[in-house]
Amino acid sequence: MIWNEKMECMSREEMTKLQSERLVKLVKYVYDNVEFYRNKMDKAGVKPSDIHGIEDITKLPYTTKDDLRDTYPFGLFAAPHSDIVRIHASSGTTGKATVVGYTQNDIDMWSECVARCMSMADVTKDDIIQIAYGYGLFTGGLGAHYGAEKLGAMVVPMSTGNSKKLTTMMVDFGATAIACTPSYLLHLSEVLRDEGLLDKIKLKAAICGAEPWTEKMRNEIETRLNITAHDIYGLSEIMGPGVACDCKCHSGLHICEDYFYPEIIDSKTLEPVADGETGELVFTTLSKEGIPLIRYRTKDLTSIIREKCECGRTSVRITRFKGRSDDMLIIRGVNVFPSQVEAALVNVEEVTPHYMMIVDRENNLDSLEIQVEVDVKYYTDEIKGIEKLTKKIAGVIQSALGISAKIKLMGPNTLKRSEGKAVHVVDNRKLY
Amino acid sequence: MTVNQVSVFIENRQGRLGEVLQILKDNDVNILSISLADTTEYGLLRLIVNKPEHAKEVLLAAGFSSMLTEVLIIKVPHVAGSLQNILSEIAKANVSIEYMYGLSVESTDASIVMKTNELERAQEVLKNIHIDTMTEKEIESL
Numbered sequence: 342m343i344w345n346e347k348m349e350c351m352s353r354e355e356m357t358k359l360q361s362e363r364l365v366k367l368v369k370y371v372y373d374n375v376e377f378y379r380n381k382m383d384k385a386g387v388k389p390s391d392i393h394g395i396e397d398i399t400k401l402p403y404t405t406k407d408d409l410r411d412t413y414p415f416g417l418f419a420a421p422h423s424d425i426v427r428i429h430a431s432s433g434t435t436g437k438a439t440v441v442g443y444t445q446n447d448i449d450m451w452s453e454c455v456a457r458c459m460s461m462a463d464v465t466k467d468d469i470i471q472i473a474y475g476y477g478l479f480t481g482g483l484g485a486h487y488g489a490e491k492l493g494a495m496v497v498p499m500s501t502g503n504s505k506k507l508t509t510m511m512v513d514f515g516a517t518a519i520a521c522t523p524s525y526l527l528h529l530s531e532v533l534r535d536e537g538l539l540d541k542i543k544l545k546a547a548i549c550g551a552e553p554w555t556e557k558m559r560n561e562i563e564t565r566l567n568i569t570a571h572d573i574y575g576l577s578e579i580m581g582p583g584v585a586c587d588c589k590c591h592s593g594l595h596i597c598e599d600y601f602y603p604e605i606i607d608s609k610t611l612e613p614v615a616d617g618e619t620g621e622l623v624f625t626t627l628s629k630e631g632i633p634l635i636r637y638r639t640k641d642l643t644s645i646i647r648e649k650c651e652c653g654r655t656s657v658r659i660t661r662f663k664g665r666s667d668d669m670l671i672i673r674g675v676n677v678f679p680s681q682v683e684a685a686l687v688n689v690e691e692v693t694p695h696y697m698m699i700v701d702r703e704n705n706l707d708s709l710e711i712q713v714e715v716d717v718k719y720y721t722d723e724i725k726g727i728e729k730l731t732k733k734i735a736g737v738i739q740s741a742l743g744i745s746a747k748i749k750l751m752g753p754n755t756l757k758r759s760e761g762k763a764v765h766v767v768d769n770r771k772l773y
Numbered sequence: 774m775t776v777n778q779v780s781v782f783i784e785n786r787q788g789r790l791g792e793v794l795q796i797l798k799d800n801d802v803n804i805l806s807i808s809l810a811d812t813t814e815y816g817l818l819r820l821i822v823n824k825p826e827h828a829k830e831v832l833l834a835a836g837f838s839s840m841l842t843e844v845l846i847i848k849v850p851h852v853a854g855s856l857q858n859i860l861s862e863i864a865k866a867n868v869s870i871e872y873m874y875g876l877s878v879e880s881t882d883a884s885i886v887m888k889t890n891e892l893e894r895a896q897e898v899l900k901n902i903h904i905d906t907m908t909e910k911e912i913e914s915l
Contacts, residue, residue, distance in 0.1 A: 720838040
């Protein structure tokens with residue numbers, strides 16, 4: 342089902358015209374309202390009057406996550422606080438979160454995008470959908486929730502954390518759709534199997550996102566639950582889930598390109614790459630009011646497909662993600678930067694600056710182990726002393742990352758020292 | 774009298790304990806008693822040796838987190854109930870025992886190595902009930 346045929350099946354000519362109009366307006370809007378962009382454009386020698394159409398976008402400077410950190414919390418907001426109706430936040434690269442704000446129009450646009458994505462999975466107003474993303478500062482829960490309400494579906498705001506309750510309600514309510522991370526859905530399929538509930542569910546579609554996953558995982562989910570599983574993409578800086586999603590053809594994710602203009606660039610040279618070639622995905626938010634971003638570097642690696650899809654949509658697609666151009670990890674749907682761990686450990690005097698993060702997947706749930714070396718003078722020969730220290734570090738990590746980690750204390754000089762760029766992560770999940 | 778025990782933190786990795794023992798062997802350190810407290814993640818090795826200072830230093834130099842801990846080595850008479858008697862006196866004095874393990878030497882007494890939270894008070898208690906503890910000198914000569 343196509344939710345908004347006008348926008349999703351627009352001719353290329355019309356889309357370019359629409360994007361051009363929106364970009365011209367956007368550039369003037371940010372230049373007038375955001376000091377950061379005004380300075381940045383002045384420095385680059387670009388004026389709003391230099392931007393006549395979408396082809397001029399390459400004249401504009403890029404925006405990065407560091408820019409959001411440097412202007413924390415509200416420095417990049419273009420709308421006055423009285424017009425902001427909601428705040429979301431995600432992990433920053435160090436201690437500070439990346440904060441985004443939405444006007445009512447932004448929330449409406451977001452809901453529209455999520456409604457389009459859910460329609461790609463044939464979710465309609467007749468469906469009962471469980472939202473099993475976290476509700477709160479994380480965009481997953483509320484983003485999916487508002488989109489599903491816009492569709493008119495019956496929304497069950499489960500949030501995360503109670504698989505038993507979720508599977509019970511899935512059966513009792515006759516839920517037909519679910520939105521959650523793909524790894525959590527695999528985990529749920531095991532819970533359902535163990536409870537003997539697999540033949541009692543009415544599930545037909547899943548909208549999975551917030552973390553990278555493979556085609557193999559999709560096949561596994563679809564086979565185990567006898568459903569179709571769709572890949573929804575988004576990031577809070579740009580909006581949240583719903584920036585793009587794959588349709589029934591599963592041949593790339595359709596971008597809501599009337600709102601988000603995609604470019605693929607070479608992360609090193611910052612030059613655009615040819616269609617089909619892999620590079621870093623860059624988005625410009627064409628009509629966002631709260632925190633519009635120009636040429637925001639997502640650090641996600643993918644390539645672009647411009648051909649019309651068999652589903653009838655003409656919107657450009659991005660292929661499955663091939664990795665990240667930075668060291669960000671996504672663990673249980675949460676963005677984690679090794680630099681956050683480093684910043685947190687600096688405040689624990691008992692440990693040395695050496696650490697190693699081991700990421701793995703056990704029973705389809707992500708696990709994070711952090712190995713830290715304890716300073717020789719802080720060792721104790723009592724188990725309770727070591728356990729106390731382990732708990733203390735676990736607490737510091739939990740509050741810094743927003744997810745729990747298993748802390749493993751190591752003897753002095755046991756973690757590998759590397760020459761040059763230190764390696765702090767071993768990721769045993771094969772996600773790309 | 775208290776005696777210095779050598780404690781070593783060992784993360785669970787194959788061969789790690791063997792490395793410690795090899796270092797002690799190479800440095801002519803004689804082990805009189807050994808206790809390994811193990812958890813799923815790591816072990817705490819506690820040793821009574823003839824040359825505790827030396828043992829600590831060579832282990833540190835080899836990259837192990839070794840440390841000295843003051844413990845009591847209590848000579849327990851070979852009579853049924855004597856350990857129970859000692860422990861109940863220690864408990865009465867509100868002294869907590871952190872851990873203990875045995876030390877076997879050829880003599881008429883059995884000995885136990887004990888770590889308590891209040892060493893001074895524990896020693897007073899033992900003195901009052903006429904129980905001897907071993908000295909560093911005795912350990913060295915074993």
